[in-house]
Amino acid sequence: MRVRLSYTTEVEEVLKETALLFGNLSHTIEEAIKTYNDITTNLKDDEFNPKTFHEDVSKFRQNLAKIDIRSLELEEIITGYSDYHRAPQEFLPETLQEPEISEMVNESSPFVATEESEVMDD
Numbered sequence: 001m002r003v004r005l006s007y008t009t010e011v012e013e014v015l016k017e018t019a020l021l022f023g024n025l026s027h028t029i030e031e032a033i034k035t036y037n038d039i040t041t042n043l044k045d046d047e048f049n050p051k052t053f054h055e056d057v058s059k060f061r062q063n064l065a066k067i068d069i070r071s072l073e074l075e076e077i078i079t080g081y082s083d084y085h086r087a088p089q090e091f092l093p094e095t096l097q098e099p100e101i102s103e104m105v106n107e108s109s110p111f112v113a114t115e116e117s118e119v120m121d122d
Contacts, residue, residue: 002069014081018074025070032063 009017039056042049 011081011084014077018077018081021070021077022074025067028063028066028070032060032067035060035063 035056039053039060042053042056
């Protein structure tokens with residue numbers, strides 16, 4: 001069963017994070033290449049084993065599917081990243097815009113001085 005993970009990062013870190021995700025594919029790619037070589041060897045062998053062939057082809061296809069799915073996910077990340085950089089800031093949804101510091105401070109916070117605040121003398 002596959003689940004979708006989601007997390008946030010700074011815009012400047014998107015390419016670095018994407019590279020890490022892509023790098024995580026190296027084991028799957030290596031395994032697919034090894035399985036490919038095993039299939040080729042089996043096909044050329046005088047003692048061809050059909051059962052091993054079917055098992056290896058299934059394993060190979062599963063690895064290719066993993067690679068394909070991850071590649072698609074990485075494309076989606078980069079498309080979003082590219083769209084973000086092409087869009088003028090005023091047209092970005094509020095969730096993608098950097099909040100102003102003044103917007104982040106809750107006016108009812110006890111740490112925010114208001115005109116009504118009294119200064120206590122010791």
